[in-house]
Amino acid sequence: MLYDREALAAIIAQKETWTREELERVLSKMPERAPRFSTISDKEIPRLVCPEGDDFDYAAKLGFPGCYPYTRGVQPTMYRGRFWTMRQFAGFGTPEDTNARYRYLLDRGQTGLSVAFHYPTLMGYDSDHPRSLGEVGRCGVAVDSLRDMEVIFDGIPLDKVTTSMTINGPAGILLAMYIVVAEKQGVGADRIGGTIQNDILKEYIAQKSWIFPPRPSMRIITDILAYATEHVPRWNTISISGYHIREAGSTAAQELAFTLADGIGYVQAGVDAGLDPDDFAPRLSFFFNAHSDFFEEVAKYRAARRMWARFMKDRFGARKEASWKLRFHTQTAGCSLTAQQPTNNVARTALQALSAVLGGTQSLHTNSLDETLALPTEEAALVALRTQQIIAEETGVTNTIDPLGGSYFVEWLTDSLEAEAQAYIDKIDELGGIVRAIELGFPQKEIGDAAYRYQQQLERGEKCIVGVNKYVLEDEPPIPILKIEEEVERRQVENLRKVKSERDGDAVQRHLKRIDEAAREGGNLMEQFVDAVRVYCTLGEIIQTLKGVFGEHKDPGML
């Protein structure tokens, strides 16, 4: 308890006096700016939070950094020990283009890599597939076979740099390629570090880059968990992601709730497959959005840590502290950026990034100012990286741990988000768990409604976006943007043709057949992926083989 009963009673009495004598006098002369104040998520915000309840139990709610329930952070020293990993998501054009961008960023102080794949790779098509027409290299790098991954990481030491890969349906195949690229550099699978997103549940909820139906997708994920636990112990096997849920229009509380519900779903799937949560839960990590409502975001990260620790300890009975700790990556909110007056996006991104740092993130991507127009130019990507370096090295916010902890308002908001998210998680449990809830379209509908509500508030002028519905300028000069030449598609298809003509065709067929058998009979698919990519089976060939067994997921097209 922070206050004894007597002190608390005095504070409450003083607040009543203040309300009567000061506040009401001022309000009668000058009303406030709005009848109701709310966050960007439409959560109503009180005028002033004071100590008023006697239920604030410091030890139970906050504790100490690196200790249960981790509200104040997962490490005992946080950024006094070392800064977060500055991990800029990048990838475009051919593997050669992307390799050059990675070297550029690493040379300028970036400390981790994060691969953006183009849509055909995300969806399991090779670059020469008819469905890839017009998409090759457009919003990420094209990867068809091991050859492309060899080029992307050429000259980058995989025992020193960790790599995150935003890949879901084909996640196991890309991890397999990374393992083999490292092996060719002389770095064993036990020494590589990084993350595959591999969070298929949020694909059905929000990002919508799925391939197979939910249940076979969950089976592939448990195969990856089992394989990585044994062979790639430093790899984060699932990055349970709220980012895309938020980008799709959810509120902060929905992002928190659906992300943690997905996490519960994966742990439950692992337990159901016979794994001990303490064997794989320490390698689960999280990925959140940093949106524009500053304190709501800080509170969200703090609530997430406290809730996950409780779920792992009480719901799943995990005994290792590493299983209780929610470690997370953050990306600033792409959907908050504006095409109008795009330089303003630097300010938005800086403030969003600050909320992630004050919320205790382990790694961070800051968006570039031009990302509502195209993939970032080199210059814009550098400003984004420098924004993080300014926060780390100049602002001083990294000198102490959880500086907002104990703020009456931030603690109130943390509790409030936790309660709102918990109510959603209870509802999902009632529906029969997250997989069932997704099949029923529950989270999808909640997010769609929230997105529409926000758009209406925006158009009524109840919410403001500077430069879009307020402070608008006419005749803005255009800014330079990155162009992906059509030549990229031709070059990538040519590379793929060369790989196919030079590889051992019999070995390819043999390995595809083994994948088919493992898919049907229940052998570990991850083991098969590693062997198949080594002989240059393409991503499209492997996915096509799996579709033959598992089928494909189709969008029900609900509004």
Place this chain on the structure above:
Amino acid sequence: MAEERKLRILVAKPGLDGHDRGAKVVARSLRDAGMEVIYTGLHQTPEMIVNTAVQEDVDAVGLSIMSGAHNVLMPAVVKGLEDKGAQDIAVFGGGIIPDDDIADLKNKGVKALFTPGTSTEDIIAWVRANVKPK
């Protein structure tokens, strides 16, 4: 005054991109503005969109693309409709479309393009002014 037939609009997501927030918000806005709206769902080929537009006898097709594949996919829908003799169906679009591409897409028959920050009011007004019920 005889009541005009309601406008029928197909909102479609061509290509592999999964960003459906914009398409859904626009679809709901058009519906709330009194139009009949059909939404295709994600991951449609131009051919699938053309077939749906013709079968459903719509007055216009709105295409949403965030992946950068607009230069290929939008003209393919326009051409597909022409090939079926359905050139009276107006095609409009939205998404991450660089200024440099807009003129070219308009030359290829896309009637209007709406970029980030456009209000749904503006889209509704454009549809009312430029799309006539058959």
